[in-house]
Amino acid sequence: MNRFAKPYAFFQLLLFCGFVLYIATMPVSTALVNIGSSVALVGLVGTLILGRRESLVWHFPLYPFLLLFVCCLVFSCVISLFPDESWRALGSAWHRNFPMILIAAAAMERKNALFILVGVFSFTGFYEGLDGIFQYVSGVDFFDGAPWMSGRLTGSFGTYRVGSLMAFLLCPTLVLPFILPEKWSRLKRWGLSVLLWIPPLFLLFFSKNRTGMLCLGLSVFSLVVMTRGFSWKKALGVVCFFACLMVFWSERFGVKTVLADGRIQELWPFAWEVFKAHPVLGSGLYTYNPAFTSMGMTPLMHTAGIMHPHNIYLQLLAETGVVGLCFFLLFAVSAIVWSARRVHRGLRSGQDRRYWLAAAAFWSVMIGYMGMGLSGHDLLRSWWFGMAMSIFGIAIGACLQKHRQSGDAGRKAEAHKTEAEKNAPRQAANQGRQTA
Numbered sequence: 001m002n003r004f005a006k007p008y009a010f011f012q013l014l015l016f017c018g019f020v021l022y023i024a025t026m027p028v029s030t031a032l033v034n035i036g037s038s039v040a041l042v043g044l045v046g047t048l049i050l051g052r053r054e055s056l057v058w059h060f061p062l063y064p065f066l067l068l069f070v071c072c073l074v075f076s077c078v079i080s081l082f083p084d085e086s087w088r089a090l091g092s093a094w095h096r097n098f099p100m101i102l103i104a105a106a107a108m109e110r111k112n113a114l115f116i117l118v119g120v121f122s123f124t125g126f127y128e129g130l131d132g133i134f135q136y137v138s139g140v141d142f143f144d145g146a147p148w149m150s151g152r153l154t155g156s157f158g159t160y161r162v163g164s165l166m167a168f169l170l171c172p173t174l175v176l177p178f179i180l181p182e183k184w185s186r187l188k189r190w191g192l193s194v195l196l197w198i199p200p201l202f203l204l205f206f207s208k209n210r211t212g213m214l215c216l217g218l219s220v221f222s223l224v225v226m227t228r229g230f231s232w233k234k235a236l237g238v239v240c241f242f243a244c245l246m247v248f249w250s251e252r253f254g255v256k257t258v259l260a261d262g263r264i265q266e267l268w269p270f271a272w273e274v275f276k277a278h279p280v281l282g283s284g285l286y287t288y289n290p291a292f293t294s295m296g297m298t299p300l301m302h303t304a305g306i307m308h309p310h311n312i313y314l315q316l317l318a319e320t321g322v323v324g325l326c327f328f329l330l331f332a333v334s335a336i337v338w339s340a341r342r343v344h345r346g347l348r349s350g351q352d353r354r355y356w357l358a359a360a361a362f363w364s365v366m367i368g369y370m371g372m373g374l375s376g377h378d379l380l381r382s383w384w385f386g387m388a389m390s391i392f393g394i395a396i397g398a399c400l401q402k403h404r405q406s407g408d409a410g411r412k413a414e415a416h417k418t419e420a421e422k423n424a425p426r427q428a429a430n431q432g433r434q435t436a
């Protein structure tokens with residue numbers, strides 16, 4: 001017996017519990033989120049040291065691309081025009097950013113971890129959605145007494161960015177009716193699922209968060225394509241969904257409002273000008289604001305301190321140049337394609353369909369995140385990037401874990417077959433003697 005088995009199991013449990021705490025408290029407590037991510041990081045280090053063969057992280061397939069991107073960001077700080085800003089951004093809450101992809105992948109080693117995490121995402125979205133309903137009725141949220149913000153719900157998050165968080169939490173739960181116990185009636189499975197969906201959907205819609213809605217739409221479309229195949233009717237359905245939002249839901253989704261938005265009118269053009277001035281390596285990580293300010297540009301539709309252009313691709317172009325954007329896309333697209341091939345293969349096999357449906361749900365959010373990056377957030381905003389890396393890690397880890405289980409089953413079957421072949425002559429001899 002491996003003498004490190006018990007210590008390894010302890011650190012693995014520590015990692016999983018810390019990761020669950022990180023997800024479950026994301027909407028309500030930065031302190032608990034920090035504790036959860038720190039505990040999970042300790043568990044990750046322990047499993048890496050003690051589990052050279054057992055840990056999924058040692059078999060993580062995308063290390064080269066992840067390391068290239070991280071090294072690119074570090075190099076961007078080294079050559080930055082404003083190094084203090086760059087190093088401060090990279091060092092801020094680092095334990096809640098890049099390590100989360102490895103933590104999430106390692107968490108998949110636990111038995112039924114994938115289904116447990118679907119439950120955690122459901123629980124977190126449900127209670128935060130209920131807080132949004134409470135805020136809608138009473139005018140303030142339950143946890144912090146936060147009021148509406150500019151006619152939009154914020155929940156306990158304190159900002160209408162909560163819509164983006166709701167999209168992250170809601171999308172992995174869209175397969176609930178198909179992964180709940182089969183012995184339950186269809187009415188029971190669908191009834192519980194709809195009950196869990198209503199609060200986060202309510203908060204997402206009434207936060208009027210266009211970025212979150214884009215993530216939801218792309219995730220649903222990707223999930224349907226992955227599980228049912230592509231068709232132009234499905235693509236047309238997604239287009240009609242967003243068209244109805246623009247026409248009927250809120251003036252925030254109207255074409256004129258979108259085109260007149262400050263990020264399109266000035267933030268994106270500012271980022272493009274910075275990129276044109278530093279096309280290869282950029283101006284340095286997190287230097288968008290000082291870079292455009294030094295070029296004599298002043299925002300009129302936003303505060304002078306705006307630190308990012310609300311588009312991660314333009315942000316990468318401006319701050320890290322073509323090189324940084326290429327490394328990011330190499331990592332992200334490789335992760336999406338690598339996971340998609342294995343999830344698709346798993347669904348086509350017809351075996352463990354519940355497992356592969358849950359994996360497909362997390363994979364679909366990877367597509368949603370890439371779309372969300374077109375109009376939302378700072379690339380390294382800790383909660384947003386940390387949640388994205390967690391979802392990437394869950395999808396990749398789910399594929400790795402199932403591959404490992406299949407390999408173990410194959411090796412056991414081969415061992416039994418070999419043993420049977422070895423014993424065959426002996427059994428034949430025994431039968432011959434008995435016949436004689």
